[in-house]
Amino acid sequence: MSTKVSTMSEQSQGPSGFIELGGEMFLVDYGRICAADGSQCGYLYEDGYLKGNFGPLTEKHGLVAIDDIEGCVFRGIDSSGMELDLPGVRVGPDGTLKxxxxxxxxxxxxxxxxxxxxVGEFDDEGEIYVRDREIKEPRRRLDENTQLNSYFEGNRSDGSAWTHEFGRPLYRKNLSYSDNEIIRYFDDFDKLNxxxxxxxxxxxxxxxxxxxLQIVRKSEGVAQFGNVRHGAAGVTGVRHGNVTLDKEEFEKEIMLYKRFGPLAVIAIRLQPYVEVRVNLVVSHEFGHQLEFVLSQASQTLITELYEKHKAKSGRYYPLPNGYEGYAEVLTPQQVHQRVFISGYARTSMHEYWAECVxxxxxRESRKMLKELDPGAYAILRDVVTNPSKMIRPVFREQIMDLQTSLRIGGEYTESLIAD
Known part of the structure; x- marks a missing residue:
């Protein structure tokens, strides 16, 4: 077993508890190993590496694995408050995992x-167990639906050289999880310019x-080009949940997005009125699919918010005489005081939700949604950051494990929905 690695800066909070070393017991306070007089005499990291200038460590340089110091044991909690024993009762491989x-x-x-x-454990059979810091579970096994592409190179616990690779079905090895998911979601993605x-x-x-997206794709379906009636940019099926996009309208959306960004103010035939539109048809139709996996309580919350907004819009911006639609239409001077993120969002609860999604x-339109409709923004923030309380129970276990896996894989980061 390799026992030393290059010394690294103390970037993360360490564990807290007690460590037995050289026949003595020391207090560990957020990684700092404290002598009897309270002074720091070493440092312990969550992964079991430590350094110091006392006992057996005085003759060692750099970081040393706790496994390689005879009789050294730590018991306490990690930086998130979960129970942590080092080196623990299990043995496993040594090496590098991508x-x-x-x-x-x-x-x-x-x-x-x-x-x-x-962040987890890896055994001699190639199984990965993650530490879920959100729900405080120290050992959750990943399966083929929640484990990301991975490659290990090193040695098994018996010292034999070993490489192990896991690839998600139909995934491209050279692409990230999110790239692969989007490609799998959008049929004929490779044919796009x-x-x-x-x-x-x-x-x-x-x-x-x-x-x-993975939850929705497996539960409801994918997006594809096809024939769409009534001049719509896209439709979402009720029975199968698949999204069908009109190719000409899709190209028009891209042109508007490139020219105006995610939001545009468009004049309507009835002067001097305008309508705000969201130029994101793919994520709009995805919003309809996402609605299908929400819990009934979440859907009720969205409905109540929509009805409240519709009543307010009716008071402040009643539909003008001669206008035959149902969207929120405004004068140019009223755009920044509008009720809905887009005119189309007024037409029904379902379209309201899809436009908010x-x-x-x-980022650009998310910031506007937060200012204009903080209630919808808060719901969507919870859907992304705490989906287990927002979606149907059947999906909760999988999304919890998947999000923990995605945090480790660098996909689900704190900056994901930053303004």
């Missing part, structure tokens, strides 16, 4: 980030990176 392209270190089966944060591919990637990246998908 997880969705993220380089991780494996020390006696413990999986750690480059800044020594313990570069601007079309960029448009799809930008509008769906958030939903792929947080895991909800679309606006939430990219």
């Amino acid at each position: 997880y969705n392209g993220v380089v991780l270190t494996v020390i006696n089966g413990r999986i750690a980030t480059q800044d020594h944060r313990l 570069q601007p079309q591919k960029q448009y799809v990637m930008e509008s769906m990246r958030l939903w792929a990176s947080c895991g909800l 679309a606006a939430f998908s990219v």
